Amino acid sequence: MTAGAVGTASATDAVLAALTAVRDPELDRPVTELGFVAHCAVDEAGTATVRLRLPTYFCAPNFAFLMVADAADAVRGVPGVTGVDVRLEDHFAADTINAGVAARLGFVGSFGDEAADELDDLRANFVRRAVLAGTDRVCRTLLAEGVDRSRLARLRLGDAPAGRDTDRLRERRAELGLPAGDDDPLLIDTVTGEPVDAADLRTHLGRARLARVGQEANTGVCVGMLRTRYGIEVSS
Amino acid sequence: MYEKDGQKYFVVDTHTHFWDASPANWVPGQEQYAKGWIECFHAYQGLGPPETHWSIEDFQKYSEERMMKDVFEDGHVDIAIFQPTNLRQWYKNGFNTTETDGALAEKHPGKFLVNTSWDPREGDKGLVELEERVQRWGSKGVKLYTAEWKGDSRGWSLKSDEAARYLQKCQDLGVKNIHVHKGPTIWPLDKDAFDVADVDFAATNFPELNFIVEHVGLPRIEDFCFMATQEPNVYAGLAVAIGGLMHARPHFFAKVMGELMFWLGEDKLLFGADYAIWEPKWQVEGFVDWQMPDNPDLSDYAPLTVTQKRKILGLTAARLYDIEVPDELKAEATPTETPVGVPGP
Numbered sequence: 394m395t396a397g398a399v400g401t402a403s404a405t406d407a408v409l410a411a412l413t414a415v416r417d418p419e420l421d422r423p424v425t426e427l428g429f430v431a432h433c434a435v436d437e438a439g440t441a442t443v444r445l446r447l448p449t450y451f452c453a454p455n456f457a458f459l460m461v462a463d464a465a466d467a468v469r470g471v472p473g474v475t476g477v478d479v480r481l482e483d484h485f486a487a488d489t490i491n492a493g494v495a496a497r498l499g500f501v502g503s504f505g506d507e508a509a510d511e512l513d514d515l516r517a518n519f520v521r522r523a524v525l526a527g528t529d530r531v532c533r534t535l536l537a538e539g540v541d542r543s544r545l546a547r548l549r550l551g552d553a554p555a556g557r558d559t560d561r562l563r564e565r566r567a568e569l570g571l572p573a574g575d576d577d578p579l580l581i582d583t584v585t586g587e588p589v590d591a592a593d594l595r596t597h598l599g600r601a602r603l604a605r606v607g608q609e610a611n612t613g614v615c616v617g618m619l620r621t622r623y624g625i626e627v628s629s
Numbered sequence: 630m631y632e633k634d635g636q637k638y639f640v641v642d643t644h645t646h647f648w649d650a651s652p653a654n655w656v657p658g659q660e661q662y663a664k665g666w667i668e669c670f671h672a673y674q675g676l677g678p679p680e681t682h683w684s685i686e687d688f689q690k691y692s693e694e695r696m697m698k699d700v701f702e703d704g705h706v707d708i709a710i711f712q713p714t715n716l717r718q719w720y721k722n723g724f725n726t727t728e729t730d731g732a733l734a735e736k737h738p739g740k741f742l743v744n745t746s747w748d749p750r751e752g753d754k755g756l757v758e759l760e761e762r763v764q765r766w767g768s769k770g771v772k773l774y775t776a777e778w779k780g781d782s783r784g785w786s787l788k789s790d791e792a793a794r795y796l797q798k799c800q801d802l803g804v805k806n807i808h809v810h811k812g813p814t815i816w817p818l819d820k821d822a823f824d825v826a827d828v829d830f831a832a833t834n835f836p837e838l839n840f841i842v843e844h845v846g847l848p849r850i851e852d853f854c855f856m857a858t859q860e861p862n863v864y865a866g867l868a869v870a871i872g873g874l875m876h877a878r879p880h881f882f883a884k885v886m887g888e889l890m891f892w893l894g895e896d897k898l899l900f901g902a903d904y905a906i907w908e909p910k911w912q913v914e915g916f917v918d919w920q921m922p923d924n925p926d927l928s929d930y931a932p933l934t935v936t937q938k939r940k941i942l943g944l945t946a947a948r949l950y951d952i953e954v955p956d957e958l959k960a961e962a963t964p965t966e967t968p969v970g971v972p973g974p
């Protein structure tokens with residue numbers, strides 16, 4: 394990635410910091426970590442220029458749209474930024490997405506008859522997967538610390554070890570409007586928010602592990618493709 | 630047969646292509662898509678070992694001689710199954726059609742099986758043409774793209790009445806292997822093109838047909854695995870899993886294999902090299918040599934036995950496609966009744 398000119402370094406840093414809140418919805422990782430931010434700079438007049446790139450020319454346009462729109466929103470909110478020029482590059486639907494995001498048309502407004510609906514359900518679907526994957530991460534830490542497997546269904550979120558994985562799990566649950574307080578159960582159904590019954594523990598943990606494997610394997614493929622496409626190193 | 634350490638492996642590659650994506654075959658006005666498509670495939674090749682990478686020119690169009698050498702002579706494949714991808718909207722003569730595949734297969738008897746495809750939006754005419762293709766090429770399987778854009782339609786579902794007519798036709802014609810692409814797609818824009826619920830539905834309604842979900846539904850592998858445990862006639866095509874992960878991301882490959890063995894087992898997994906994205910040679914050799922690493926992170930998963938690898942590389946596909954297996958491997962070709970998925974609490 395190329396950063397901005399020296400005179401605007403702090404503004405550029407602020408924009409980059411804002412972009413860390415933009416996630417690939419499918420991979421549940423910030424676009425900044427994934428290498429999707431190809432360029433970021435703020436000029437003297439306060440116009441922020443951001444260029445995004447994806448692993449392939451044909452990456453799904455719905456996910457691409459979400460990331461470009463989220464990036465534009467995040468940059469608009471940075472104090473001192475007076476103009477926003479956020480664009481996706483090297484993608485078959487780049488022109489449509491860029492024009493739609495710049496005009497704040499939404500997904501349907503951008504793609505017209507080709508899109509039936511906005512993307513809220515799609516996003517929620519993937520946040521649910523992120524909750525499951527996060528559940529696996531937190532439970533594995535607990536098991537490694539010697540917690541008996543059969544006890545997991547009785548634990549509260551507040552019993553989870555402090556750290557990034559637990560914070561992230563809590564954030565994703567809160568995003569979905571699911572119980573996310575210290576006294577709420579550690580294991581919940583990701584749709585209803587109901588506690589997981591001890592009888593369903595094995596299945597729930599199996600699905601959580603699988604959700605994490607899916608997310609990680611998918612990240613592995615995407616990062617590998619980005620590396621091949623642009624010749625850059627990204628850790629996965 | 631491939632032989633390693635005194636063990637023999639009968640290799641059925643369930644996913645191969647003979648395509649033409651050269652500029653001469655691009656539809657005028659659609660060049661950017663035709664070019665973007667093959668470049669995207671080419672980038673996937675980058676996930677394989679460096680010594681197996683091709684130039685984009687070689688990759689756009691390869692010769693019959695090269696394919697025969699890469700797949701059979703060097704690639705250890707005994708029988709390869711063509712899966713067509715028409716894409717006539719971008720490529721004048723199609724990208725990889727039943728007809729092109731069939732013509733090559735006829736020149737090399739005993740090497741290939743020729744699958745065809747159908748689209749339920751083609752109605753009665755499509756049904757007649759399907760029957761003609763099946764009879765012409767002896768197809769025992771089809772490759773379906775449920776997410777394919779066509780006119781105003783944003784793809785179709787295996788749940789539809791129209792699809793049911795085609796599935797019934799397949800059953801009547803003895804076309805019993807239904808390969809469904811649930812992997813990366815371009816259209817439809819706003820649906821989850823990886824949704825496997827329609828496969829679940831069709832598999833229940835057509836218990837005599839086998840449904841092979843290609844690319845193991847990789848981005849949504851959790852949905853796929855859970856569904857597959859409920860349906861005895863659902864299988865996983867390993868194209869992309871081995872080619873895309875075994876070399877580039879070995880740790881994730883181990884986890885994906887672990888999960889697939891845990892939820893589905895070796896009687897439900899089918900090797901497919903996805904040539905020419907990836908050559909079979911390094912995949913077959915690598916998979917035979919591969920073992921679940923001794924790593925605490927992978928301790929939930931069991932190591933693979935030689936018999937399990939034999940099934941995945943060929944014996945399971947041979948059973949689905951009625952391919953004669955060498956006598957010495959016949960005893961292993963029968964499926965074992967293994968419990969699949971999570972047995973109770």
